[in-house]
Amino acid sequence: MARAVTTRRKALNTAIAWAIGLLIFFPILWIIIMSFKSEGDAIKAPLDVLTSAWTFENYGVVQERSNYSRHFFNSVLLAFGSTLLGLIVAVPAAWAMAFVPSKRTKDILLWMLSTKMLPAVGVLYPIYLLFIQLGLLDSRAGLVIVLMLINLPIIVWMLYTYFREIPGEILEAARMDGANLRKEILYVLTPMAIPGMASTVLLNIILAWNEAFWTLNLTAAKAAPLTAFIASYSSPEGLFYAKLSAASVMAIAPILVMGWFSQKQLVRGLTFGAVK
């Protein structure tokens, strides 16, 4: 009897989980469906959309009208470049905070995190002016730096959490064995923190890939990534739902595939340290 109840409850839980999952996934599913419809069909009532004819036309038009590969290349460069630069800055910072903490370490960490609570638009004006003066507007280098800076608190926090799990005695052993700070980080700390670092890298790539505020405001054509590619289909003459959907699918597909394959690593990384 108890077993039957458990099985029934399990089935119910599974159904609820699927329902929530579908609810969350629905907007993306709808975008995918709309991307295969003509502009006329895409604005019909939902049931009519589903029953209308399927077409690949939008993908052809989108590819013709805008340079997808250039935007894609920019997105890759910005996501990977800002992540790499972030790691170079964050690894020594997180090392210092985890292994030689001072009285103010916790305060610094909280202050860093508090910058994430600042509305980005609040600093848009000064950064925009700075970009004009430094000639960084619509440049990939400028965007790499900005994306690195906005995600830096998260990278430092995540790495700090992983580093704290590594016993200090192992680093002391490395010091006794003749490793200087650079070798200690390179040969001992980094290899031991690789699972944590991998999930930090993955999360940061996703965040940088999806970042729209700064990429839209600080680029025009040259450095524009896929977010700008999508936005270009929202025009004053009206929304081209089907084409916008096709552009969105093309923009999110790479990161969606990457996220799908690395979901185990991501979940492990994000819950790391939560359960001992």
Next chain:
Amino acid sequence: MGQIQLNQVSKSFGKVEVIPPLDLTIEDGEFVVFVGPSGCGKSTLLRLIAGLEDVSGGHVLIDGRDATETVPARRGLAMVFQSYALYPHMSVRKNIAFPLRMAGMDKAEQDRRVENAASVLNLTDYLDRRPGQLSGGQRQRVAIGRAIVREPAAFLFDEPLSNLDAALRVGMRLEISELHKRLKTTMIYVTHDQVEAMTMADKIVVLQAGVIEQVGSPLELYQRPRNVFVAGFIGSPKMNLISGAEAAKHDAATIGIRPEHIEISQSEGTWKGTVGVSEHLGSDTFFHVQCNASSEPITVRATGELALHYGAEVWLTPRPEHLHRFDDKGLRIA
């Protein structure tokens, strides 16, 4: 060479002074054990010698050279940690070779030294395994291997056996002692286990609250403890310490008598008492006897054959030549 000298070395964490200024000389080739209760500062002292902690005052001299400001890697010392501190992502071979690799030694010489250390420590069959695939004892041997390949001026051991089970601990104790006899290199060994201290040391340093209570050979400490603390700390089971009227009879504030220096009889003796708990070890039996001479039960060591039931009436007689006398400050009366 491996002479280590501490001149007025002190350590404070913030306003808390954990080690008041102390002097200590460890001669080349000596096996010195720092022993004391938890929190007495023995590990801190070892870390000051290693350079893993900065001294708050005084100087650390290694082979006559002032090493106070020298980084750990340049002090020529090797350390074995309580948690083994092996690199989990490296094979045993790479773990042992790590200090040589850091020193930029050529690969052939690295391999030769690693093979040599592995054969000394019976690790040859495990060289390609990761630390996670080894038992506690094997891991500790890898940690020792990593220390010996460097051919350091001195080895520092920070409670290296406390994570091992009792049987393995005895085996490793012998292995470390044998290693010392073979290498003749200075070894400083920190432990809270006075049995380890007694069995391994050439010289024992007894510490309490950062203060050196006594320095001497195991037998010196056992036979002539300088104060009540050392008397109570060295020896297992611990020395019986009696104060009050019984001590006054011997012109002392406290008298001490070790369990093995008390005769037990069922017919006659100095102190009359009642047998409490008996601990049978086979070779010996420890009787805890409640008697009027002391408020605490007196521990007596007898042969394993002697059988006395709980509540039996007995007589205890301390051997006068083994009676230790201490004054009201706890210091030994000669």
